Amino acid sequence: MEAILLVGGQGTRLRPLTISTPKPLLPTAGVAFLAHQLARAHASGVERIVFATSYRAEMFEAAFGDRAYGVDLAYVSEDEPLGTGGAIRNAARALTCGPDDPVLILNGDILSGHDVRAQVKLHEAAAASVTLHLTEVDDPSRFGCVPTAGDGRVTAFLEKTPHPVTNQINAGCYVFRRSAIDAIPEHEVVSVERETFPSLISSGAVVMGYVESGYWLDVGTPEAFVQGSRDLVLGALASPAMPGEPGERLALAGARVAPGAVVRGGTTVGRGAVVEAGATVIGSVLLEDSFVAEGATVRDSVLSRGARVGPGAVLDGVVLGDGAVVGPGNELRCGVRVWPGINLPPTAVRFSADD
Numbered sequence: 482m483e484a485i486l487l488v489g490g491q492g493t494r495l496r497p498l499t500i501s502t503p504k505p506l507l508p509t510a511g512v513a514f515l516a517h518q519l520a521r522a523h524a525s526g527v528e529r530i531v532f533a534t535s536y537r538a539e540m541f542e543a544a545f546g547d548r549a550y551g552v553d554l555a556y557v558s559e560d561e562p563l564g565t566g567g568a569i570r571n572a573a574r575a576l577t578c579g580p581d582d583p584v585l586i587l588n589g590d591i592l593s594g595h596d597v598r599a600q601v602k603l604h605e606a607a608a609a610s611v612t613l614h615l616t617e618v619d620d621p622s623r624f625g626c627v628p629t630a631g632d633g634r635v636t637a638f639l640e641k642t643p644h645p646v647t648n649q650i651n652a653g654c655y656v657f658r659r660s661a662i663d664a665i666p667e668h669e670v671v672s673v674e675r676e677t678f679p680s681l682i683s684s685g686a687v688v689m690g691y692v693e694s695g696y697w698l699d700v701g702t703p704e705a706f707v708q709g710s711r712d713l714v715l716g717a718l719a720s721p722a723m724p725g726e727p728g729e730r731l732a733l734a735g736a737r738v739a740p741g742a743v744v745r746g747g748t749t750v751g752r753g754a755v756v757e758a759g760a761t762v763i764g765s766v767l768l769e770d771s772f773v774a775e776g777a778t779v780r781d782s783v784l785s786r787g788a789r790v791g792p793g794a795v796l797d798g799v800v801l802g803d804g805a806v807v808g809p810g811n812e813l814r815c816g817v818r819v820w821p822g823i824n825l826p827p828t829a830v831r832f833s834a835d836d
C-alpha cells in the first residue's frame with residue numbers, strides 16, 4: 482500500500498523548537514519523530530510513502546533519503562503551503578496505484594497505536610470513499626469533531642468547533658480511495674477538514690469512521706511533545722524505531738549521567754548531553770550537548786541543543802531554545818519558553834532551605 486505523509490506545517494505552537502527544525506524531525510526518544518511513524522507504517526504493510534512537504538522541505542530528504550525503516554520514500558514540495566487537502570492532491574502526482582486502490586494519509590505529528598490494517602479492511606468492506614480513524618478525547622474543541630451513525634457512517638465533520646456534539650474526534654489518519662483524492666481541485670489551497678470532508682458527506686459519498694481508542698497523541702504542543710517522547714521511552718507505545726529498550730531513561734551514545742544524578746520518568750539524554758551529580762531530571766528531553774548542573778531540577782521540560790541549566794535552578798514544564806542559559810538559582814515553571822541564545826543571569830536573591 483502507498484501512503485501520503487503531511488509534513489508541511491510550520492509547527493508554530495512548538496516554537497522555539499521548530500525555528501530550526503520542522504516538527505516532524507524533532508528528536509523524539511532518540512530519533513526524528515517521523516522515524517516512529519515510518520517504522521509503524523511499515524509494520525502495518527505500507528511499502529511506499531510520499532512526503533507532502535512545504536516548510537523547510539529540503540530537510541526531509543536530507544534526513545531520510547529514498548528508503549528508511551523498510552519503506553520507499555518520495556518527496557513532493559509545495560512552493561506555497563496548499564493546506565491539507567491541496568497538499569494531498571499535489572502529492573498524489575507521485576502515487577503509482579490505480580483509481581480504486583486505498584491510499585493511507587497520515588498527519589505528520591501523530592503517535593498512534595491503532596490497527597491500520599483493520600481500518601483499511603473496514604474501508605474496503607464498506608466500499609467507502611474515505612475512512613477516518615476516530616478516537617475520543619476530553620477536550621474535542623481543539624480537534625475535528627466527527628459524529629457517526631450506528632452503522633459507522635460519518636454524519637458530519639466539524640473542525641475545531643467551540644460547541645462539539647461528541648467527544649469523538651478525527652485522529653489524523655485516513656484511508657482515501659485514490660479517485661477521491663483525484664477529485665480534489667488541483668493547484669489550490671484546500672482544507673481537507675473544512676472543505677473536502679464536509680462536501681463529501683453532504684454529497685452522499687460513503688465516509689466511514691473507524692473507531693479505536695488505543696494509545697493516541699498529537700505532539701503539536703510542547704507539553705504533548707514531551708509526553709510523546711516520555712511515553713515512547715517508558716514503552717507506553719511500542720516503536721520499532723526506538724534506539725534501545727524501554728525503561729526509565731534512554732541515554733544515547735556519548736551522553737554523560739554522573740553517578741548520584743537522578744534521571745528517570747522516561748527522560749532522554751542526547752549525545753554529548755551532561756547531567757551532573759546531585760541533579761534530578763524527570764520525564765524530560767535533553768537534546769545534544771545540553772547541560773544540567775549539580776543540584777538543578779528539571780521536570781517535563783525540553784532542553785534544546787547546547788542549552789544549559791545552572792546549579793540549583795528549577796525547570797518544570799519549560800522549553801529552552803538552542804544555546805539558552807538559565808543561570809544558577811532561577812525557577813521557571815508552567816509553559817515558560819526561552820528563545821535560543823537567551824541568557825538568564827544568576828538570581829541576585831539567594832533562598833535558604835528554610836525560607
Ligand code: GDD
Nearest residue numbers: 487488489490533562563564568588589624625651653699
Ligand atoms: N504539506 C502540507 N501543506 N502539510 C500541511 C499543511 C500544508 O499547507 N498544513 C498542515 N499540514 C500538515 C502538518 O504538518 C501536520 O502534519 C498535519 O498537516 C495537520 O496539521 P496540524 O497543524 O497539526 O493540524 P491540527 O493538529 O491543528 O489538526 C489536525 O489534526 C487533528 C488531529 O491531531 C486536523 O486534521 C484535525 O481535524 C485533527 O483532529
Ligand code: MG
Nearest residue numbers: 588590699701
Ligand atoms: Mg496536529
